[in-house]
Amino acid sequence: MTAPDLDDPAQRAAYRQELRGIAVGPRRAGILVALAGALLVLAHRKGIEAVPLWLGVGVLGLGVLILIAAVSTRTAYHRARMRN
Numbered sequence: 001m002t003a004p005d006l007d008d009p010a011q012r013a014a015y016r017q018e019l020r021g022i023a024v025g026p027r028r029a030g031i032l033v034a035l036a037g038a039l040l041v042l043a044h045r046k047g048i049e050a051v052p053l054w055l056g057v058g059v060l061g062l063g064v065l066i067l068i069a070a071v072s073t074r075t076a077y078h079r080a081r082m083r084n
Contacts, residue, residue, distance in 0.1 A: 001081060001084050002084055003081060003082050003083070003084055004081070015081075019074065019077075019078060022073065022074045022077050023070040023071075023073045023074050023077075026066055026067075026069060026070035026073070027067065027070040027071075029066055030063050030064070030065075030066030030067035030068075030069075030070055031063070031067065032063070033059060033062055033063030033066055034059075034060055034063025034064055034066075034067065035063070036059055036063070037056050037057070037058070037059030037060025037061070037062070037063050038056070038060055039056075040055055040056030040059055040060075041053065041056035041057060041060060042056075043056070044056055
């Protein structure tokens with residue numbers, strides 16, 4: 001795999017499209033898990049005592065960790081692609 005010529009607009013657009021496809025599943029999963037955690041925290045704040053605060057914060061933190069992993073995967077791909 002060779003590095004794309006980012007001076008050429010067509011190759012730059014193709015490379016952007018290629019990068020958008022890297023780690024799509026984990027990015028979406030991270031957003032959904034973080035959203036679920038935020039909703040759990042909100043439910044606790046609204047007075048639903050059946051939802052402990054630690055659960056909402058834990059789920060939110062897990063979602064953020066998944067997002068960080070997805071972004072680091074995409075960054076590693078970009079670095080490897082630009083190196084060659």
